[in-house]
Amino acid sequence: MQKSRMDEKTEEVTVSTQLNKRLKKILDVRLENDVDTLEALKELSSFYKENTIQGRRNFVSQIEKQSLSINEDFLSELRKVKESLDGIRSDVISMNDMVQEMKSSLHNTKTKTHNLIEQTTRLKSESQKLSLQKEVAGEFLKTFQLNATEQAHLRGDQENTITKDFFPVLARVNTIHQNCKILLQAGHQTAAIEIMEQMALYQEIGLERLYRWTLNNCKNIELPDISLLLGDAMLWLLERPVLFQYVLDEYATARRAVLVRGFLDALTLGGPGGTPKPIEMHAHDPQRYVGDMLAWLHQAIPVEAENLQSLLKKCDHSLIGAQIQQAMTNITEGVCPPLQVRVEQILANDAEATVLYTITNLLRFYQKVIQEVVSGGSLDKNLEELHSASFAAFVRTLDGQVRRLSDRIEPPSSELTPVLGITRIMSLLRDVLAATSVAEQRKQDISQIISCIVDPLLLVVNESAVRLTSTDMAVYMLNCIYQLQATLSLYEYVEDRLERLQAQSEAQIDTLTSEQTSFLVANLSLSPIYTILQEQDRSHLSTTPGMDPASLKNFLSKLDSFLSMPDILLLPQIRLLQSSNYRKVVQKRSSEVIATIYKQLYEAVHNPANLYQNPTILMPRKPEQVLELLSPP
Known part of the structure; x- marks a missing residue:
């Protein structure tokens, strides 16, 4: 009995514990986070309107009625779907029957047209092959042959004019000729050789026509307007060195004639409209006469060099440098005879030493300037010869002037100052030294000029003072040496001569010192x-x-x-x-x-x-x- 009570108590405790757990679980639930519960409550609120005792008693039955209504609706809709699927199934069966019928018909048709399809396929394959062969042949002809238009550009018209379309065709001929090597390597020797022979013929035709056209244009050039076509022509003719040289020689000949004619016109006629005046109008003034002739050449020769450079601007000058120099030599050699005749005529006249030395410096200066444009040619050699002749004439004339002045030296005056003849010689020395200009030859020229003037001058001074007393002679010599030192000190490269004069003056100073001491x-x-x-x-x-x-x-x-x-x-x-x-x-x-x-x-x-x-x-x-x-x- 006691045990039964204990069991009842235990059972009550167990039930109470389970209720507590459920209650705690219910209380722990967070309804705001439970989506399903919220949705259920929301759905519940749609048919549970009043919270009454009668409502709560009928709550379960209401839920069951609502569930039954939902299932009935679902069943109604599902019945409609089934009816639709049944209709679709009947349509699919009908379509399948039709496909089977069509398949059977197609099989019968395919069996009947099999031979026709095979024949059509074979013809299509052959058509594609022929089309490919046609494309290959077209590309081959396009790559290794000239079309009619290109041949027309290459052969030209009866007037033998060259247009800008000529050079691309000539370049294409060269390209085809080079591409034939690929054919040779591929084993197509016969086709490659025939094409190479044909392209070689085209090339010869083109270059021959180009040569005649270029030669004709170079012959008729007056004031060169070297066009782009001529530059391209000279570049292509460079592949034939003989033709290139012929054209270059013809151009040089034409330009030589133009240069000589221009030089003679400048000498006798002057510029357009008489401005500037003819150079020979200044023939009475040797310095200006020679200077104007050389200045005209200095202006004209660089223009010829620029024209020649423009003609050959597309050529590699490192390969044809010698030919360019030779062409400039040929162009300028025509002015040598008229220039040489006129300069030699001036040198043959009795000009003063200062004039001759100025002409020498002009020749030396312009030779150096022109040498930068054309060197080693006839003009360079001619200017060198004229310079040597002018300098020799200057030295002869200077010696003669110094001798004539020395012969008329007066005896020293009582003031013991340099006499008029010595002053004139020193003035001549100043005038000649003032004319020196070219730095490369200045030192050598000054040395020779001083030797030509100063040595005879000192000799004359000694001879004129030989009858004076030692004191008077020393003073006279010192006065002459002093003026000579003052003259030479204004110029460079005279240090050695000034030292020698200083040594001579020291000797005279020692003499005067001895006399003054006594x-x-x-x-x-x-x-x-x-x-x-x-x-x-x-x-x-x-x-x-x-x-x-x-x-x-x-x-x-x-x-x-x-x-x-x-x-x-x-x-x-x-x-x-x-x-x-x-x-x-x-x-x-x-x-x-x-x-x-x-x-x-x-x-x-x-x-x-x-x-x-x-x-x-x-x-x-x-x-x-x-x-x-x-x-x-």
Whole structure:
């Protein structure tokens, strides 16, 4: 009994636990996140309108009625679907019957038309093969043959004119000829050889026609307007070097005639309408005459070079550089005879040295300028010959002028300044040196000009001064050398000559220094004192005649006067020196000699062994003071 009660209690506890779990599970449910529950509640609200006791009692029956209604609706709709499917099935069966009927009919038809289909297929295959062969043949002809239009462009018309369509055809002939190598490699030797022979014939026809056309155009060129077609033509003719050279020679011949005619017209007729005037109107002025001729060539020759470059602009100049130079040589050689005749005629006349040297420089300058355009040709050689002849004529004329001026040199005047003849020679030297211009030859020319003028000039100066006294001769020579140095110092490359002139002037300065020193020694009564000071035994000088205090006072008195006015004892000839620097040098050197003698005397007087009383009073000035007072300002 007790056990039964315990079982009942246990059962109650179990039921209570299960209810608690269910209740907790229900309470833990989050209805806002349970989509199915929300949808169910939503559907429930559509037919459960009132929450009453009667409604709650009939809740289950209502749900069952609603479920039954839904199932009935579903069954009704499903019945309609089944009826539709039954109709479709009957249609499919009907269609299947028709397909089977058609299949049977098609099989019968295919059996009857099998032979026709096989024949049609075979004909279609053959048609495709023939079409492919036609395309291949067309492409072959297009690749390895010229069409009628291209042949017409290549052969040209009766007027033998070349148009821009000619060169693409010629290029195509070359391309076909090159492509034949592919045929040879592919084993089509017969076709390749025939095509190559045909293209070679076309090529010869085209190049021959091109040669005649180019040759005709080059012959008739007056003022070259080198067109693009001519440039293309020369490029193609380069493949035939002989034809190319013929055309180039013909062009050079035509342009040579034009250049010579233009040069002669410029000499005799002048420019269009007489402006500029004919060059030969200035034949009386050799410098302008030669300069205008060379300037005209300097303007015309680069134009010819530009025209030739334009004609050959499409050619590789590294391969035809020699031919271009030869063509320019041929073009310019025609102006050599008229130029040479006129320049030689000028050189044959008695022109002045400065004029001839200016012409020499003009020839040298324009030779260098023209040489940059055309070198090594007849014109270059002709200009070199004219330059050499002009320089030789200049040297001869310069020597003659210097000799004529030297023959009329006057004796030196009392002022000992350069005479008029020497001044004229120096003026000639300045005029000639002022005409030097070309840097490459300037040093060599100056050296030769100086040798032609300065050496004879110095010789004439020496000869004209030979009858003068040594002092006058030294002053005269120094004045002449000074003017010569002043002239040469304005120019370059004369350092060596200036050094030699300076050496000559030093010799003359030494002569003047010796004369001035002797003059000072004599006027200061210093000669006996100097002689005594040079003797070996100089003890007790105070008692030696000439060295006694009285004699020394006489010398020192004259020295004081000289120190106060150093120029009072200056030689008159030295005052005639044109160079103040030379005067200062002579004065300084002679004064240094006097100062040296004074120093020896000062040391001797202050030497106790010579027994001078009160030497400081007797000679109060120190040697340094004397030297400073004697130094020229």
